[in-house]
Amino acid sequence: xxxxxxxxxxxxxxxxxxxxxxxxxxxxxxxxxxxxxxxxxxxxxxxxxxxxxxxxxxxxxxxxxxxxxxxxxxxxxxxxxxxxxxxxxxxxxxxxx
DNA sequence: TAAGTGACGCGTG
DNA sequence: GCACGCGCCACTT
Numbered sequence: 001x002x003x004x005x006x007x008x009x010x011x012x013x014x015x016x017x018x019x020x021x022x023x024x025x026x027x028x029x030x031x032x033x034x035x036x037x038x039x040x041x042x043x044x045x046x047x048x049x050x051x052x053x054x055x056x057x058x059x060x061x062x063x064x065x066x067x068x069x070x071x072x073x074x075x076x077x078x079x080x081x082x083x084x085x086x087x088x089x090x091x092x093x094x095x096x097x
Numbered sequence: 098t099a100a101g102t103g104a105c106g107c108g109t110g
Numbered sequence: 111g112c113a114c115g116c117g118c119c120a121c122t123t
Contacts, residue, residue, distance in 0.1 A: 024105050035118045036105035067104035
């Protein structure tokens, strides 16, 4: 993984306000050439205790991406006030920016 | 070296 | 809304 892009990705994730979410694709567009998949790859490789609000990253339609930590992600979002609908989706109103 | 594999996005039907 | 195909690109086999 390109080190510069990885740094940009993590920096952007760190800026997402509590109680808001953003998407892989939006983060990718804010970087200098990363793709949505690369954003996912960067988050996947994060070690435990990194402190980044990785749970605030969802897919373009507000769904929690299918990954090993999805359950934990849903709980963390709920705990910080992000409500999920009956189908486990975040309303577009929560999207940041 | 080639082929498979994703924490995705988007256009089509 | 759902299923498919394709682009994306670093990493693994």
